[in-house]
Amino acid sequence: MSRADAARNRRSLLDAAAAELAEQGLEVSIARIAARAGVAKGTVFNHFPTKEDLIAEIFGDRVACLVTLGETLLEEVDPGSALLRFMTAGIELQANDRSFCQAAAAIPGSHPRVRAASERLAQTAETLTARARDAGMIRPDVTGHDIVLLLGAAAQAAAPLGNTMPDLWRRYLYLIFDGLRPECARELPVAAPTSDEFTAAVKTIPAKGAG
Structure with missing residues (x-):
């Protein structure tokens, strides 16, 4: 994956997480965030360990x-x-x-x-x-x-x-x-x-x- 692709994935994850957090609250799952961002769950943990x-x-x-x-x-x-x-x-x-x-x-x-x-x-x-x-x-x-x-x-x-x-x-x-x-x-x-x-x-x- 190129550096530009990684940066886009990271940005998509942050936007998706912010939107899900606003809508669902603190209990929102990583799987749900990943789905909204259009990436695999493992990709989330590649960027953010927890x-x-x-x-x-x-x-x-x-x-x-x-x-x-x-x-x-x-x-x-x-x-x-x-x-x-x-x-x-x-x-x-x-x-x-x-x-x-x-x-x-x-x-x-x-x-x-x-x-x-x-x-x-x-x-x-x-x-x-x-x-x-x-x-x-x-x-x-x-x-x-x-x-x-x-x-x-x-x-x-x-x-x-x-x-x-x-x-x-x-x-x-x-x-x-x-x-x-x-x-x-x-x-x-x-x-x-x-x-x-x-x-x-x-x-x-x-x-x-x-x-």
């Missing part, structure tokens, strides 16, 4: 897209607008992509692919946040780790009404973003997590039924 590795790759794949967007947004003239667009994309991903949420819940934070993706996301968020801080567009004590955690906060706040009000997360995004502005900011009672604390927390997040 189901957990496959699901971790889905998570990493989605995060990589968000990171790529964040890197592109570093070229934006308005740092505040760039940060808002990054947050919008991050929250929308969680609100609308069930496969991403399933993947995030299914694998432990100690998995190398998850850890690497999470660290790269935090670095990108910090770079965007630093630009907005330096421009005076957000309060000076906000960090990239704050931003990453707030992405989940907005998505989770809207989740109970997701089926009837699918865009409700946008309300909470803007409430959160307004809270980041420097006007009338008060001293926060607790410091932001450090890089070490954030990384340690990611490593200890347990899996929820990876199967």
